[in-house]
Amino acid sequence: MKKIIAMLLAVMMLASLGTAAFAEDKVTVEVIAAQYGTKTADWWVGFEEKFEAANADIDLVVEVVSWNDINTVVDTRIANGQQPDLLNIDAYMKYYESDLLLPALDWCSEETYAKFYPAFLAESMDAEGTVWAVPDLASARALYVNTDILAEAKVEIPTTWAELRAACEAIKEACPDVYPWGVDMTTDEGQAAFAYYTWNNGGGFVNADREWALNSAENVEAMEFIMGLINDGLTNSDPANDTRYALQDLFAAGKLAMMIGPTQVEQYVADAGNKVNFESALIPANEGKANASMGVMDRIMCFAEEGRSEAELAAITKVVDAFYDDEPYAEWVLMENFIPATIPGGELCIEANPDMEKWVNLVAGAQFYPSIEGWDEVKFGVIDAQQQMLLGEDIQEVLDILQEEVAG
Amino acid sequence: MRKNKPRTLLDKTEPYLWILPSVILMAIFIIVPIGSVFQMAFSEVNKAGIIKGFAGFENFEKVLTSSKFALVLKNTAVWTVCVVVISTVLGFILALLLNNAFKGRKIARAIVVFPWATTLVIQASVWKFIINTDYGALNTLLKTFGIIEANINWTPTPAAYFAWEIACGIFVTIPFVCFTALSGLQSIDSSYYEAADIDGATYWQKLFKITIPLVKPSLTVATVLNIIYVFNSFPIIWTITKGDPASRTDTIVTYLYKLAFLNSKQGQAAAVSVIGFLILLACASVYMVSTLKKGDE
Known part of the structure; x- marks a missing residue:
């Protein structure tokens, strides 16, 4: 009996050695992907299975990480020298600044590269014209209004700041239990609030030369406008702590008349199970200024690795090509309820869901957060600055200090 | 008569072999991380968290001259003192109550454990839900009983938010103090109280002359x-x-988390961590040495 057990163990050891040797023949591609929704992880499992079935020589390892943890996970992996081959996340700048990335054309085939909207690629381009990350999807922000509340207050959907203030005052008068306007200046996404108002007043994070211009006259005026609404009680009571998700909850419950949100608000309201009649429109702008929509883009980037072979780089390219294969890519984007980043993907999405057309058009003309050095400090800085304004600090002074800290 | 055997090398080394696994574990999980935080605090660290070279005290200088750090230190002191002092007083009082014999004492003790046994994130989420202005349980309850007509904003200022956070901190800390004090109370020999009763001591005299001095090591x-x-x-x-x-409402720990993971300043975050470590080391050492010294006297 003992002999049989010993033989079995020996056979198992040999088999495991054989497997290890077989595994060593395979090229491993490691991917860390952001979790967009409840179906993301399952989708990647399916992708992995299909990809490995079609590419027996490649071992694809995908780790799906929630948005709450992805920065911590990636930073820890990088600090330990264990960065993945491919990363799907929002911003690429800090990895670029740390010289960790490969240019997109080193790992993305020309065929796939040609599919992207050129304006999207330009958002990940350095001053020499090299693209360092490719977009995986995008989202646009628009104004959402509860049409029943607006009808009760006898106001139209506002297109200008003056109309917005008038609508808020009318709503407060007609529906005292409802917050007229939703504002999120939290650590979660306060930088978006800064963008909504400054971009719609001709200002923004940077000037025409792509230099930080946080204390411009347009920005000060924009902040004065939104702080005016807050101080007059025309918004949710706690903009420093009410995240966009809290606002979406209030909107879906019919307790918030108007808010700026992403395309997913429609699904969010539908899932809440409360009947709310709503419409989407352009974000209101100051009188005489063009309406600006805000686009948010996520990206895929490839980390440089010393001693990476041609075969390994080719395997990465195969993964990227498979991911952007038109039909499965369009299905994935529709599943996640976002806007595609490729031209054929956009066409397929519109074909499958004609309602997507307005969003595809909207994001095509949208402004994005600046992809230049120092964005992390600026993002953190504008959130803090807005929260100081909420506490009554002088707007001009706060923005001057921030500009000084960022631009020196 | 049994002769003592001479101690062999194995006998001499055996105790060290037994504690070796603990020493190795402590070295891996405590000393190495502390060492790497110190290393990072004195290094130039890029945005991706990679050490690029020695930076001397530059990270410390940036932290100490930042406009926020004094505020964060003050918040940390208020947070720690309030939660520790109030939870110690309340936990001790609760332990005195639970040390008495009464019907349902076991159930009462089990209930006290609940806040301790629940995850802090869940506890904090529940408190956040309770005090929410728009759909919070507190406003709903008060409206149901007709005590208020319209929702009250329980967190109109940052100080109010901080007070609620301290209240939550006290609530989750009380059980730990209570059970530590209770274990101390149960170890007091009843003969002390019997002798005090014979001498005609009052409740307060027994509390301050017998109970508190004997529970002090546990409370320390x-x-x-x-x-x-x-x-x-x-x-x-x-x-x-x-x-x-x-x-x-930032304390040192939330502030350094923001620095490290939202602002990509991991060198400065490590410097804040080192400052926190040193403050903690100093406070805990001074408190423990002085209290135990008094106890010995």
């Missing part, structure tokens, strides 16, 4: 551990306010 340990836990506590503040608005 509980207080030192609490200072460390509360000072380093992250989940309550992060769940309720994330240190907002403008760091008004």
Whole structure:
């Protein structure tokens, strides 16, 4: 009996050695992907299975990480020298600044590269014209209004700041239990609030030369406008702590008349199970200024690795090509309820869901957060600055200090 | 008569072999991380968290000259002192009550454990839900009983938010103090109280002359551990306010998390961590040495 057990163990050891040797023949591609929704992880499992079935020589390892943890996970992996081959996340700048990335054309085939909207690629381009990350999807922000509340207050959907203030005052008068306007200046996404108002007043994070211009006259005026609404009680009571998700909850419950949100608000309201009649429109702008929509883009980037072979780089390219294969890519984007980043993907999405057309058009003309050095400090800085304004600090002074800290 | 055998080398080394696994574990999980935080604090660290070279005291200088750091230190002191002092007093009083014989004492003791046994993030989320202005349980309850007509904003200022966070911190810390004190109370020999009764001592005399001096060693340990836990506590503040608005409710731990993972300044975050470590080390050492010294006297 003992002999049989010993033989079995020996056979198992040999088999495991054989497997290890077989595994060593395979090229491993490691991917860390952001979790967009409840179906993301399952989708990647399916992708992995299909990809490995079609590419027996490649071992694809995908780790799906929630948005709450992805920065911590990636930073820890990088600090330990264990960065993945491919990363799907929002911003690429800090990895670029740390010289960790490969240019997109080193790992993305020309065929796939040609599919992207050129304006999207330009958002990940350095001053020499090299693209360092490719977009995986995008989202646009628009104004959402509860049409029943607006009808009760006898106001139209506002297109200008003056109309917005008038609508808020009318709503407060007609529906005292409802917050007229939703504002999120939290650590979660306060930088978006800064963008909504400054971009719609001709200002923004940077000037025409792509230099930080946080204390411009347009920005000060924009902040004065939104702080005016807050101080007059025309918004949710706690903009420093009410995240966009809290606002979406209030909107879906019919307790918030108007808010700026992403395309997913429609699904969010539908899932809440409360009947709310709503419409989407352009974000209101100051009188005489063009309406600006805000686009948010996520990206895929490839980390440089010393001693990476041609075969390994080719395997990465195969993964990227498979991911952007038109039909499965369009299905994935529709599943996640976002806007595609490729031209054929956009066409397929519109074909499958004609309602997507307005969003595809909207994001095509949208402004994005600046992809230049120092964005992390600026993002953190504008959130803090807005929260100081909420506490009554002088707007001009706060923005001057921030500009000084960022631009020196 | 049995002769003592001469001690062999194995006999001499055996105790060290037994404690070796603990020493190795402590070295891996305590000393190495502390060492790497110190290394990072004195290094130039790029945005991706990679050490690029020696930076001397530059990270410390940036932290100490930042406009926020004094505020964050003050918040940390208020947070730690309030939570530790109030929870120690309330926990001790609760332990005195639970030390009495009464019907349902076991159930009462089990109930006291609940806040301790629940995850801090869940506790903090529940408190956040209770005090929410728009759909919070507190407003709903008060409206149901007709005490208020319209919703009350329970968190109109950063100070109010911080007070609620401290209340939550006290609530989750009381059980630990209570059970540590209770174990001390149960170890007091009843003959002391019997002798005091014969001498005609009052309740307060027994409390201050017998109970408190004999429970003091247990309370000292509980207080030192609490200072460390509360000072380093992250989940309550992060769940309720994330240190907002403008760091008004930040403590050292939430502030360094923001620096490291939202602002990509990991060198400065490590410097804050080292400063926190040194403060904690000093406070805990001074408190423990002075208290135990008095106890010995």
